[in-house]
Amino acid sequence: MNKRKKTLVKRYNLPDMIMHWTVAAGFVLALLTGYAVFFEGTSALLVNEVGNFIRLLHRIGGVLFVVAPILYFIFSKKRFGFLRAFKWNKSDFGWLLAAPKHYFVGGDGMPPQEKYNTGQKLFYLFAVVFGVFLAISGFILWFNWFSATTQLVTLFIHDVSAVLLTLFFFVHVYLVIFHPADRTSFNAMATGYMDREYAKHHHELWYNEVKAQEEKENNHSDFYKKNA
Amino acid sequence: MAKKRDKVILVDTTLCTGCKACQVACKEWHNLPATEFEHVPGTYQNPADRNANTPMLMRFIEQYDKSTDTMDWIFWKDQCMHCTDAPCVEVCPSDALFHHGDGFVGFNQDTCIGCTYCAKVCPFDIPRFEVEAPTGSKRMNKCDFCQDRVTNGEEPACVRTCPTNSLEFDTWQNAVDKAYKRVEEIKDQFPDANVYGDTEMGGLHYIYILTEKPETYGLPVEPKTNELVSFRRDVVKPATELLMGATAVGLLTNLIVSSANYGKEDKEKDEVTTDGDDNHE
Incomplete structure (x- = not known):
């Protein structure tokens, strides 16, 4: 066991991270350009060339946001990983009840969590559901193949989906960058490895699984060493 | 008119x-x-x-x-x-x-x-x-x-x-x-x-x-x-601003409160773990 393995536990592969960061880059690009058009305060910026460039960037962001998960779905072995976001049980409600105290004051009392805790599952759920809404409505708005009224309804769906996802996105970013207890988890998506202590504490069920797997592998290699 | x-x-x-x-x-x-x-x-x-x-x-x-x-x-x-x-x-x-x-x-x-x-x-x-x-x-x-x-x-x-x-x-x-x-x-x-x-x-x-x-x-x-035009102006846009503002305030509050609380806890924990490390070595 090398030193890295002693303090860290593998959580994400390279494809997972590439997918995540591509989606993130696309989303942020689309978010900034989208709200530049949505909010009236920015209207002074919008003249021909700038406005067209903003609309082009918005489409580039949208394409990244949509294409990355599609490629991931086609090529990654973990293609059905997103289904975890739809698996809910009683302990999730226990988590939701205990979460406010945990995130403000700290302390225990949170039900043991799997690879993704209830909050993460909820964000994942939002991203999948409203991401699909955004993708479809964005596609309809991009190409003027539909009637004016259809497009207006689509614009409404696009607006509302974007707002809901943006709010949750703020929470997501806040937790991994600023929150004193959770910001260490940023490393997991940045490097692929998560702090062992953190994993034990925050994702106990998943950590136990990983540990059992590691032990099995160690025994396995020990077995071969002995017989070599 | x-x-x-x-x-x-x-x-x-x-x-x-x-x-x-x-x-x-x-x-x-x-x-x-x-x-x-x-x-x-x-x-x-x-x-x-x-x-x-x-x-x-x-x-x-x-x-x-x-x-x-x-x-x-x-x-x-x-x-x-x-x-x-x-x-x-x-x-x-x-x-x-x-x-x-x-x-x-x-x-x-x-x-x-x-x-x-x-x-x-x-x-x-x-x-x-x-x-x-x-x-x-x-x-x-x-x-x-x-x-x-x-x-x-x-x-x-x-x-x-x-x-x-x-x-x-x-x-x-x-x-x-x-x-x-x-x-x-x-x-x-x-x-x-x-x-x-x-x-x-x-x-x-x-x-x-x-x-x-x-x-x-x-x-x-x-x-x-279309009614969606006034709905977008009177509901969707103000609601967006309000929700974004509320989220920002909520997160800032959380940052202040949790930093204070977690700081305390970490110190206590640090003391314990330092002791633990000493014992190991």
């Missing part, structure tokens, strides 16, 4: 000869290039539809009445109607569309970003766009009421050029009064004659004297603004 002193163009379709001088004058004044000829079978209409380079189009409709064995040849001037309650101004994110002081819907093409929101809400399907890949559309174009001429005390180009006085430039109330008087005069010849534009969309800044019912011309009988 439109103001009495608003500027308005009165269109008397009974005087129109379909000469298209207005269509040409419009293109000339706005310095717009010619477009490819489009043959619309059975009519003199060209091109088939308005486009970014043809913001105003003479439309030709031929109607054969079997009962009397007569042919009706209808033409009308089709362009932005300049609504008083203009939904396009409401949704335009870059203030390219605005309410001009004289009542009509002014248009500053330099700040148009081609978002096509105006086209999604216009009850008359007026906005047309320069096509551009990959975003689909560039600048919009529509009748701007010759705002440069009107602001300087001139008549719009189409009115100026009309050889039959079918087009008249007047104040809103005058034009409406004239229109109703004219309809009375022609009622015998055209029983369906009516005034279009005085009540629609809070009063248009184009008042039409029509010889047939509006639907014959393809004009909406009761044009109205």
Whole structure:
């Protein structure tokens, strides 16, 4: 066991991270350009060339946001990983009840969590559901193949989906960058490895699984060493 | 409602000869290039539809009445109607569309970003766009009421050029009064004659004297603004601002409260773990 393995536990592969960061880059690009058009305060910026460039960037962001998960779905072995976001049980409600105290004051009392805790599952759920809404409505708005009224309804769906996802996105970013207890988890998506202590504490069920797997592998290699 | 002193163009379709001088004058004044000829079978209409380079189009409709064995040849001037309650101004994110002081819907093409929101809400399907890949559309174009001429005390180009006085430039109330008087005069010849534009969309800044019912011309009988436009303005946008603000405040509060609390806990923990490490070594 090398030193890295002693303090860290593998959580994400390279494809997972590439997918995540591509989606993130696309989303942020689309978010900034989208709200530049949505909010009236920015209207002074919008003249021909700038406005067209903003609309082009918005489409580039949208394409990244949509294409990355599609490629991931086609090529990654973990293609059905997103289904975890739809698996809910009683302990999730226990988590939701205990979460406010945990995130403000700290302390225990949170039900043991799997690879993704209830909050993460909820964000994942939002991203999948409203991401699909955004993708479809964005596609309809991009190409003027539909009637004016259809497009207006689509614009409404696009607006509302974007707002809901943006709010949750703020929470997501806040937790991994600023929150004193959770910001260490940023490393997991940045490097692929998560702090062992953190994993034990925050994702106990998943950590136990990983540990059992590691032990099995160690025994396995020990077995071969002995017989070599 | 439109103001009495608003500027308005009165269109008397009974005087129109379909000469298209207005269509040409419009293109000339706005310095717009010619477009490819489009043959619309059975009519003199060209091109088939308005486009970014043809913001105003003479439309030709031929109607054969079997009962009397007569042919009706209808033409009308089709362009932005300049609504008083203009939904396009409401949704335009870059203030390219605005309410001009004289009542009509002014248009500053330099700040148009081609978002096509105006086209999604216009009850008359007026906005047309320069096509551009990959975003689909560039600048919009529509009748701007010759705002440069009107602001300087001139008549719009189409009115100026009309050889039959079918087009008249007047104040809103005058034009409406004239229109109703004219309809009375022609009622015998055209029983369906009516005034279009005085009540629609809070009063248009184009008042039409029509010889047939509006639907014959393809004009909406009761044009109205989709409710989503006001819902977007009154609910979606304020709610977005409110929710974003609330989220920001919530997260900031959390940062302050949790930093204080977790700091304490960490210190206690640190002491414990340091002890633990010492024991190990």
